[in-house]
Amino acid sequence: MSKVLECLQKQVNGILESPTGTGKTLCLLCATLAWREHLKDAISAKKISQQLNGAELFPDQPLSSWGNVATNGDVPAYYTDIPKIIYASRTHSQLTQVINELKSTVYREQLCIHPEVKKQESNYLQIHLCRMKVATRSCYFYNNVEEKSTEKDLLSSILDIEDLVRNGNKHRVCPYYLSRNLKQQADIIFMPYNYLLDPKSRRAHNLDLRGTVVILDEAHNVERLCEELASFDLTPYDLASAIDAVNVVLEKQAKEVQQSEINSEFSADYDRTGLNMTLEDIAKIKRILLELEDAIEAVELPPSGNGVTKDGGYIFDLFAKAQITFQTQNSLLEALEQILQYLAGCPGIFTNTAGLHKFADIIQ
Known part of the structure; x- marks a missing residue:
């Protein structure tokens, strides 16, 4: 000590x-x-x-x-x-033990509880649906955060994740955003x-x-x-999954453009789904994914099956073969974010976007 x-x-x-x-x-x-x-x-x-x-x-x-x-x-x-x-440990379970020990001294933070968001099977879809509801202020639990985060019994409590969820359900307030508010006033x-x-x-x-x-x-x-x-790791399955997701968007957008032309005289009433990208823009993303797939396929591996080790700069050269560079990074990320949000908001279809999410994280 x-x-x-x-x-x-x-x-x-x-x-x-x-x-x-x-x-x-x-x-x-x-x-x-x-x-x-x-x-x-x-x-x-x-x-x-x-x-x-x-x-x-x-x-x-x-x-x-x-x-x-x-x-x-x-x-x-x-x-x-x-x-x-800030007290950091490796896992949440270890932190729970620490918090329990703290509760015994004289010194007396997935948290979503929205039923519609919790129903989503994919973590990525949950995140996007949550963001949309927060942005449009259509989540009752999020809207309650500001008022509830000033209540004395919450401010004076030592809370772990389970406590936050219990309090969230009790007070009908989002545990995730509540924890973000409470940490501004927390000692530890x-x-x-x-x-x-x-x-x-x-x-x-x-x-x-x-x-x-x-x-x-x-x-x-x-x-x-x-x-x-x-x-990071990027598998052939990840790339194939990402390409499939982009194909879904291409097909839907192509149908929408076709429908829009058919209904052009009623265009004022025609309901578009809101993806602000042309078919050519979406096709560019698909081409980049295909080029990256080809570039990885072309890497020569030793017959021994031991894999290959390169220096750090090699990854930038490999990505550059698929037009992924520091110059194109931001525009590529914006396009991927739009596509992911579009897929998350499409009613009635479920598309595996895990590979596309992984690819976006790697680019980031």
Whole structure:
């Protein structure tokens, strides 16, 4: 615990090791939370002292006893705001154990509950349907978030994922967006490593690590996870699935264009499904996927079956053969996003979009 406090006071990184069963989780939590409470008190004491023109508020506990934060004339910038604490472990189940331990100390975050969204079999379809409902404010649970996230019993509780879902059902409020609101006011936030280490996830959750205390429990897993986050696999099935999905869009759009021409005199009443792409644009996406498929097929593998290893820059050369470059990346991603949203919003058809989603993630 003294080493934890030393790291926090000096603002340095620390690698701490302790055998299983020695209570390191509680040591980390209690030491960090106690330091944060002390820091908050010290800053308050300094502000009170300034208002009293240096007079002591508590004669039996002079300002000097609060430490450097209270007595130094120039308080470092990182002390002006009380830092949040992010406690990260490998899995949600490990975090549940940590939260249960925290609940026993004196220091007292798929979450969707919308029935229509939950019915979707594919995680990708759930995400897109959720986004559409949020954007059009047609999700009752999302619309309730702002009002419910100020309720005292939620603000003062230690909540894990199950608690959030229970509270969401009880208060008819979206647990996912509720957790995003509550974290703005939380002293300590628990999350799996991937939320913390993946830049996309940090952006999605609006995580700013500046001036934040970060605790990585079971940190020997971090290196492997960083390798995984920087890696991807793309199988022949993924590409075939992506091409099939684009074919569905091509066929539907071709029929729509044909129908539009037939009903041209009634065009004012003709209901289009809203994909803002020409048939040629969609065909370009299909051509890129086919070219990537050919480029991968053309890679020569040794007869031994051991696979082949190349340096990092090779992947850019391979993708460039299919016109996938830094210059075309943004326009390609916009087109893929449009196609995915179009397929998610098409009533009465189910298309496997997993390969297309995977391809978009890789391009990102």
